[in-house]
Amino acid sequence: MGMFSKTCEYALRAVFLIAHRTADGGRVGIKDIAASIDSPEYFLAKILQDLSKREIVQSVKGPNGGFYMDSKNLSRPLADVVEAVDGNSIFTGCALGMPECSSNKPCPLHNNFMNVRNQLQQMLTSVSIGQFNEELNLGITHLKR
């Protein structure tokens, strides 16, 4: 198990891909996305349905339809995607899973773990979905394999 759920991993790769592929207009279809990020097509379809409802990506049906993102969505922090899919427990939850852990009634790891969580959150909020297009274009970074 990684830090995020598999659903979230696919979601992140997908938004990067959509951002990259539709930067200058146009749409990209689910089959194309799934192949480009090496994810199971039908499962990804469900994920994107959800991201679409939550207005993190946009879509149109029919011929030449597909998914895309407007500039507002491109500038969203990655944290929005993670939170939409996995919820915010990764940012706020107790490392030991204790429901009432807080600075008042902390678990042994409370303070140590807070630093880690904060750095993760800081990283994910300071980075936008669209900011990696350039290096994806240049083939410096990748979204499959």
Next chain:
Amino acid sequence: MGMFSKTCEYALRAVFLIAHRTADGGRVGIKDIAASIDSPEYFLAKILQDLSKREIVQSVKGPNGGFYMDSKNLSRPLADVVEAVDGNSIFTGCALGMPECSSNKPCPLHNNFMNVRNQLQQMLTSVSIGQFNEELNLGITHLKR
């Protein structure tokens, strides 16, 4: 979902509890542990069986039996517990779940995420199972609720 699996959360709470309760000799039984950390007894039993095989905790059967830890185990870094239960993918895996992600062929988040993972690993290796006994004694930190 938190950062660790539920199994790992219970495991961490359990080793803290065992360390705390058996610091000056003696053993603590599974029923007692489960009640003390608010975890499902039978499930925790399986987890401790595994930690026992991996020699992270020790156990003896029979009357007055139970779980305990020797001083070598008390000084183990928490990272050993996490790795025993969840594997090391949380320390080494790609944020986007890409199997071949590396500095040679990075995902977009590779470098940003490396910092977070490293801080997590650093934290978990710099902290030992036994080092929280004092504050558990004082009732400053807690292991249930």
Next chain:
DNA sequence: ATAAATAAAGATAAAAATATCTTTTATTAT
């Protein structure tokens, strides 16, 4: 030696996450 206590091991069950398939709805092009 025997009985009682306790963890280990094995088997089964329930819930959640992941994955797939089918039908419906919206859009576009003809």
Next chain:
DNA sequence: ATAATAAAAGATATTTTTATCTTTATTTAT
């Protein structure tokens, strides 16, 4: 208007994780 296309929605299946129950093996005390 009609047919083709593509996502949305609904239904089902599979796998993994989490949880429980039963039986066995080991240890201790009597």
